[in-house]
Amino acid sequence: MDQRLAAYDLTVRQYGLLAQLSLEPELTMAELARQLGIARQSVHQLVNELVEVGHVRRRPGADDRSRRLEITDTAHYLLTRIDGPLERAEAELLGDLAPDEAETLRALLQRVLAHATDDETWLPTR
Structure with a gap:
């Protein structure tokens, strides 16, 4: 990055x-x-x-x-x-993760950040 x-x-x-x-x-x-x-x-x-x-x-x-x-x-x-260059860097970082695996990882990291910072804005909106 x-x-x-x-x-x-x-x-x-x-x-x-x-x-x-x-x-x-x-x-x-x-x-x-x-x-x-x-x-x-x-x-x-x-x-x-x-x-x-x-x-x-x-x-x-x-x-x-x-x-x-x-x-x-x-x-x-x-x-x-x-945005474009960072999306490419993210794709390289995630390597051969399937799209659903990448989404699961992203959701888990957002939960960790929300907990660590005591800020629910990290959580995805549904």
Whole structure:
């Protein structure tokens, strides 16, 4: 994944942050850290990097102390371009798993992430 994302000047963590903000716009730093399962300091570093290159904006939050995050139009466009290469990388990673096996693995990993981050948004919608 790192190799595929390097062509877009992104790391896996940066991509994950952008993808999460795309799914759930205007998250706070604390919410994002909890959902990604990483320390707030790491989120601050990632956000600063993405703000610097123009992929994320900070907006005023509900109170004077909080800030909401949103991805820019440039980042939205970038995410649409990345889908194809990541799908190919996923296919290579899954190797000879049958489609139903790959789906089972994906569902199990989503359950693990939902449990580990205490965030049910990882679970598939039905």
